[in-house]
Amino acid sequence: MSCWDTVADYGLRAIGIGLRGLPKTDFTLCQQVTLIGSGMIWNVYFGVISLFVGFFFAISLALGKFSDRWWLRLPADWFVFIFRGSPLFIQLFFAYFLFLSLKKHYSFFDPFTAAWLGALIVLVCNTAAYSASIFHGALLSIPKGDIEAADAYGLSGWTRFRKIIWPTMLRLGWPAYTNEAIFLFHATALVFFSAFPAWQQRGDALYYASYFADKTFNPFVPYPILGGFFILLTLLVIGFFSAINRRLNRHIPAEDYQKIRLRLNMFR
Amino acid sequence: MGFYTSFATVLLLLAITAPTALMFGFAGASAARSQFAPVRWFGKIYIAIVRGVPDIVFFLFFVIALDQALEWMRHKTLCPDWTENIRQGADFVVCQAAKLPQGDSPQWVHKTYGFALAVFTFAIVFGAFASNVLFGAMQAVPRAQIETAEAYGMTRRQSFWRILVPQMWVYALPGLSNLWIVLIKSTPLLFLLGIEDIVYWANELGGSKLARFSAYPHGDWRMWYFLALLVFYLAFTKASEVILDRLMKKLTYGQATTGGAQQLAAGQ
Numbered sequence: 001m002s003c004w005d006t007v008a009d010y011g012l013r014a015i016g017i018g019l020r021g022l023p024k025t026d027f028t029l030c031q032q033v034t035l036i037g038s039g040m041i042w043n044v045y046f047g048v049i050s051l052f053v054g055f056f057f058a059i060s061l062a063l064g065k066f067s068d069r070w071w072l073r074l075p076a077d078w079f080v081f082i083f084r085g086s087p088l089f090i091q092l093f094f095a096y097f098l099f100l101s102l103k104k105h106y107s108f109f110d111p112f113t114a115a116w117l118g119a120l121i122v123l124v125c126n127t128a129a130y131s132a133s134i135f136h137g138a139l140l141s142i143p144k145g146d147i148e149a150a151d152a153y154g155l156s157g158w159t160r161f162r163k164i165i166w167p168t169m170l171r172l173g174w175p176a177y178t179n180e181a182i183f184l185f186h187a188t189a190l191v192f193f194s195a196f197p198a199w200q201q202r203g204d205a206l207y208y209a210s211y212f213a214d215k216t217f218n219p220f221v222p223y224p225i226l227g228g229f230f231i232l233l234t235l236l237v238i239g240f241f242s243a244i245n246r247r248l249n250r251h252i253p254a255e256d257y258q259k260i261r262l263r264l265n266m267f268r
Numbered sequence: 269m270g271f272y273t274s275f276a277t278v279l280l281l282l283a284i285t286a287p288t289a290l291m292f293g294f295a296g297a298s299a300a301r302s303q304f305a306p307v308r309w310f311g312k313i314y315i316a317i318v319r320g321v322p323d324i325v326f327f328l329f330f331v332i333a334l335d336q337a338l339e340w341m342r343h344k345t346l347c348p349d350w351t352e353n354i355r356q357g358a359d360f361v362v363c364q365a366a367k368l369p370q371g372d373s374p375q376w377v378h379k380t381y382g383f384a385l386a387v388f389t390f391a392i393v394f395g396a397f398a399s400n401v402l403f404g405a406m407q408a409v410p411r412a413q414i415e416t417a418e419a420y421g422m423t424r425r426q427s428f429w430r431i432l433v434p435q436m437w438v439y440a441l442p443g444l445s446n447l448w449i450v451l452i453k454s455t456p457l458l459f460l461l462g463i464e465d466i467v468y469w470a471n472e473l474g475g476s477k478l479a480r481f482s483a484y485p486h487g488d489w490r491m492w493y494f495l496a497l498l499v500f501y502l503a504f505t506k507a508s509e510v511i512l513d514r515l516m517k518k519l520t521y522g523q524a525t526t527g528g529a530q531q532l533a534a535g536q
Contacts, residue, residue: 082498089456090501093494098491213332224329
């Protein structure tokens with residue numbers, strides 16, 4: 001069987017297309033690369049969707065934290081504290097069992113116990129909390145002169161936010177937000193290792209990598225493959241985010257603005 | 269009972285890992301600024317590798333790899349006349365005497381061995397993060413301080429221990445306290461390493477009990493167990509934050525930083 005056949009059989013295995021049974025014996029390198037790669041579909045899915053939804057959620061949370069009104073500030077503060085103060089791993093476990101017991105009483109919660117929705121919600125809340133504190137920090141570090149100038153020009157309310165505060169906040173927060181995005185992609189690997197079951201063995205990349213490591217007792221092949229895939233994904237994310245960073249800073253001389261510096265160093 | 273001792277396991281892990289990781293970090297950071305090139309490369313490579321590889325991948329990979337490396341070394345020394353290959357296809361075979369821990373050793377030896385492996389892994393990974401922080405802190409100590417020390421005729425070693433090391437902590441503390449909180453939040457990953465930690469017990473005890481199998485029949489309580497864990501971690505991180513903030517205030521006192529200047533101005 002050539003490698004292309006394997007790719008055809010297992011390339012989309014993680015979303016249920018292709019051969020049903022996973023390889024049982026005589027694992028080839030090609031099979032491992034293909035299956036782990038197909039598992040990356042889930043990592044990308046979780047990462048991209050929760051990044052997108054979480055972005056807007058984070059902005060509203062950051063504005064809530066920044067607000068003068070206590071009934072906006074307190075809930076936002078608590079939300080950020082809860083999701084930043086506890087491990088993502090425990091959050092995933094708790095959410096799964098919460099949805100499981102809700103499901104017993106209301107059939108509406110049926111899809112929530114599946115990873116594609118339940119884990120997604122947790123990841124959205126988690127990344128929103130972390131990004132909210134990044135954007136809150138950015139809001140706090142907007143130069144006072146910018147706001148004063150806006151006031152002097154007679155801008156106020158929505159216009160002042162849209163034309164002055166919003167772009168400056170994004171610009172200042174963006175390098176830190178890039179790192180957050182990278183951690184988020186790495187954190188997606190936790191999903192199937194917490195309680196969320198991989199239905200019909202449709203798991204993410206780490207799920208397949210540990211499957212191979214279990215079957216072959218040899219961690220030296222699947223985990224480096226997985227590492228390679230993640231490094232590739234990280235480079236893509238960095239490329240995309242630095243393009244946006246350049247766009248956000250296009251009015252500032254190139255040597256003055258903060259370049260995105262890679263800081264891959266945090267767990268959740 | 270196991271549930272309560274597992275909290276002790278987590279605390280023990282933190283108590284052992286934090287100083288060990290700090291030591292590794294200190295060694296790594298000193299190595300990275302060594303004048304002897306191979307030592308410097310070693311330090312830099314150590315920091316770069318551990319930081320570049322996605323987090324839990326490293327955890328899953330490293331424990332098995334370390335286990336196999338130890339068994340391989342024991343195999344080479346204890347059974348020199350063994351002729352078969354160690355890696356037979358998918359299996360990793362070493363002679364009986366080289367097995368770690370010995371097959372006939374009591375249960376607690378197995379548990380302790382697993383725990384020691386976990387501690388070592390945590391220490392290596394967090395040591396790399398810590399050495400990154402300490403390396404930055406050493407760079408942040410004003411250059412003039414070292415130059416003054418040299419002007420007084422101190423050797424490189426003397427100025428390192430008497431000038432650089434006492435002063436670097438105030439620069440390192442924000443990074444280190446961040447790291448401590450991250451370390452607390454990463455302890456549930458012990459579960460992935462096969463240690464019977466709080467996640468394991470919450471999963472076990474909370475699961476449905478039937479009257480036939482257990483003296484205390486109850487439904488699925490895992491949700492409440494994980495809620496308790498969530499609260500435990502929240503309280504733990506919050507308490508650490510408060511204490512570390514106080515420590516930072518103390519260390520800042522009288523330092524040539526903006527924080528120290530502010531304290532002096534406030535007349536504290």
